[in-house]
Amino acid sequence: GDSVTQMEGPVTLSEEAFLTINCTYTATGYPSLFWYVQYPGEGLQLLLKATKADDKGSNKGFEATYRKETTSFHLEKGSVQVSDSAVYFCALTGANSKLTFGKGITLSVRP
């Protein structure tokens, strides 16, 4: 079945540091890929998405590129802020409509 693997956390960075959060997936067919974010005390929010190979999703300074050859969708940001502290989930939808999530990773950004 479909699965998503995220790098182990938590991750702690200083403000303005470069961020990479790794995500790889296993799916049949051509999945759509997503990053969702959960800020403290809030619900899951869509951060960005990509629906086909080589697409780049971007939002709020975050980017991720759909790499079919490496089955990856790594999340990057050039300069993190304290307000980026949250839990980040990589997810996919495959042939069916349901989302399959990774375990999530907690990011803490120090001032």
Next chain:
Amino acid sequence: GAGVSQTPSNKVTEKGKYVELRCDPISGHTALYWYRQSLGQGPEFLIYFQGTGAADDSGLPNDRFFAVRPEGSVSTLKIQRTERGDSAVYLCASSLGGYRGRNKNIQYFGAGTRLSVL
């Protein structure tokens, strides 16, 4: 409403009791999903409705779990004979649904119901 609404936000119950969790999707969204998120884990799929019918209930863990959406809008997740292992955050999401392109299937989540079974 403006977003997906879930009630109650917190529910504490005793082992063996029956509970109902409610989800009110975004107006006009025909697809509705239930997920369960245990501590330290990502959400796991339970059931998906397209309109009034359950299109995929493969994620329901056992027959104690049941969900309905009688008028194609509000949905209720029902758990019978609750067990301590049912304690989790139950998330509801909705999307435009249909098969008119992948953007129609972006799922928007509610804040969840935190269920605690004592």
